[in-house]
Amino acid sequence: MTASNVKPMTRAGEVASRMAAIADEVAGPAADDVDAAARFPTETIDALKAEGLLAALVPIEFGGGGASLEEVSRGLVALGRRCASSAMVVAMHHIQVACLVRHGRNEVLQAYLQELAEHQYLLASATTEVGTGGDVRSSICALEVTDGRFRVEKQAPVISYADDADAVLVTARRTADSPESDQVIVLCRPPGLELEQVGEWNALGFRGTCSTGFILRATGDAGEVLDEPYADISTRTMLPMAHLLWSSVWLGIASDAVDLARRFVQSEARRKPGTMPPAALRLADVTVVHQQFVDMVQSSLARYAAAGTDADRLSSIGFGVGMNALKVSSSTLVVDIVRECMLICGLASYRLDTPYSLGRHLRDAMGAALMVNNDRIMANNAQMLLVLRGE
Amino acid sequence: MTVDETIRQVLAEHGRLAVPVDSLGDDTDLFGAGMTSHASVNVMLALEDAFDFEFSEKMLKKSTFESIGAIRTGVLEMTGG
Numbered sequence A: 001m002t003a004s005n006v007k008p009m010t011r012a013g014e015v016a017s018r019m020a021a022i023a024d025e026v027a028g029p030a031a032d033d034v035d036a037a038a039r040f041p042t043e044t045i046d047a048l049k050a051e052g053l054l055a056a057l058v059p060i061e062f063g064g065g066g067a068s069l070e071e072v073s074r075g076l077v078a079l080g081r082r083c084a085s086s087a088m089v090v091a092m093h094h095i096q097v098a099c100l101v102r103h104g105r106n107e108v109l110q111a112y113l114q115e116l117a118e119h120q121y122l123l124a125s126a127t128t129e130v131g132t133g134g135d136v137r138s139s140i141c142a143l144e145v146t147d148g149r150f151r152v153e154k155q156a157p158v159i160s161y162a163d164d165a166d167a168v169l170v171t172a173r174r175t176a177d178s179p180e181s182d183q184v185i186v187l188c189r190p191p192g193l194e195l196e197q198v199g200e201w202n203a204l205g206f207r208g209t210c211s212t213g214f215i216l217r218a219t220g221d222a223g224e225v226l227d228e229p230y231a232d233i234s235t236r237t238m239l240p241m242a243h244l245l246w247s248s249v250w251l252g253i254a255s256d257a258v259d260l261a262r263r264f265v266q267s268e269a270r271r272k273p274g275t276m277p278p279a280a281l282r283l284a285d286v287t288v289v290h291q292q293f294v295d296m297v298q299s300s301l302a303r304y305a306a307a308g309t310d311a312d313r314l315s316s317i318g319f320g321v322g323m324n325a326l327k328v329s330s331s332t333l334v335v336d337i338v339r340e341c342m343l344i345c346g347l348a349s350y351r352l353d354t355p356y357s358l359g360r361h362l363r364d365a366m367g368a369a370l371m372v373n374n375d376r377i378m379a380n381n382a383q384m385l386l387v388l389r390g391e
Numbered sequence B: 001m002t003v004d005e006t007i008r009q010v011l012a013e014h015g016r017l018a019v020p021v022d023s024l025g026d027d028t029d030l031f032g033a034g035m036t037s038h039a040s041v042n043v044m045l046a047l048e049d050a051f052d053f054e055f056s057e058k059m060l061k062k063s064t065f066e067s068i069g070a071i072r073t074g075v076l077e078m079t080g081g
Helices: A015-037 A042-050 A069-082 A084-103 A107-120 A228-272 A278-306 A315-346 A359-367 A376-386 B002-016 B037-051 B068-079
Strands: A123-126 A144-146 A149-156 A167-173 A183-188 A194-197 A215-220
Touching: A015 A042, A015 A069, A015 A084, A015 A194, A015 A359, A069 A084, A069 A228, A069 A278, A084 A107, A084 A123, A084 A167, A084 A228, A084 A359, A107 B037, A123 A215, A149 A167, A167 A215, A183 A194, A183 A215, A183 A228, A228 A278, A228 A315, A278 A315, A315 A359, A315 A376, A376 B037, B002 B037, B002 B068, B037 B068
Parallel strands: A123 A167
Antiparallel strands: A144 A149, A149 A215, A167 A183, A194 A215
């Protein structure tokens, strides 16, 4: 790699505002085309890379931005307002980065983290597998490790934006003899990474995430396998991070819908000063719900930050139940809020050619409850509640 | 039945292990032997029923259920045995 590939780095404190600026200047103007063509939001990701923002969560000593999760969350809310597909790609990337930052302890992975920051690599994830019924905590494929090299082949029903990613984090059974639940996670990257696309991504929403299926074949240095069991990485980092950052994206969608609804009501008020617009009370109602959403995301971020790296706290049943509740609540609230905003804006939101159109918001919002289905999450909580103590 | 025999019986019925319970040593990693976190909840419920006690909040963590030895320590601690 040449020095010209080295990107300037946006540091903690400026991450959220720079993400918001890129949201307004780049992601927003491209959003309709990304949605219509179901294409990867190249211009937005390139703009983020150019300012070092894909390494926002990488510690400063590894060449990253050293930003807090709270700051990245604010940046994702801003991006989610303008282009939810872009925001979801960036959220998924940061979740993978956080797994490496918090669990990639060996020299190979620490060196990779520096490389990631330097070259602004985009990370994708392959956790689901054909044949496991959507249960990401079990794998069929297995690692084969010989002479310090690993090999894996996985039938992945979904790897979002795989064609545009620089590496994929892949779950697999630890060995060919391991039970389905004994999983590890491994960094797979070129030149040892081969992806064979299966099918197309033509979905109702989040169309720019390009979430097609792939047969993934990879080989690499055995040091690219994360040392800790995936069960622990999932509980302590991947699952809470996913629910926090996805919720941030959905909050962005809801926030933009409320903004549009407010502007709509205000324009009605200007037309007939002295007369309360019919939808003004409904706007007041939806603003209450929106505030609940904002506060819930913030308090959940605070709860995760307070737990720090305390393994017992992060793997406690109460913490798990709470993070699952966040996902279910926020994925439900985003749909409720967009629907209320459509009632406020009326046909102007139903039409696709007005400044108040909420079609994309609604389609994207409907995906929230389905990406890790809320029914599965509630079943997990039901199970955990059988043993939760009320202390 | 001894405490160990009861623990092994609970694991056999609810652990959904990939290997026979008889093949497990005192320190064998039960999660490595195929016990899922869901199965561990059922193991815990069955232990509470078998020994007529409740695990305290601070014991509700993965390490309490990671091996037969760890389970025995937890059970004895909670039952004062």
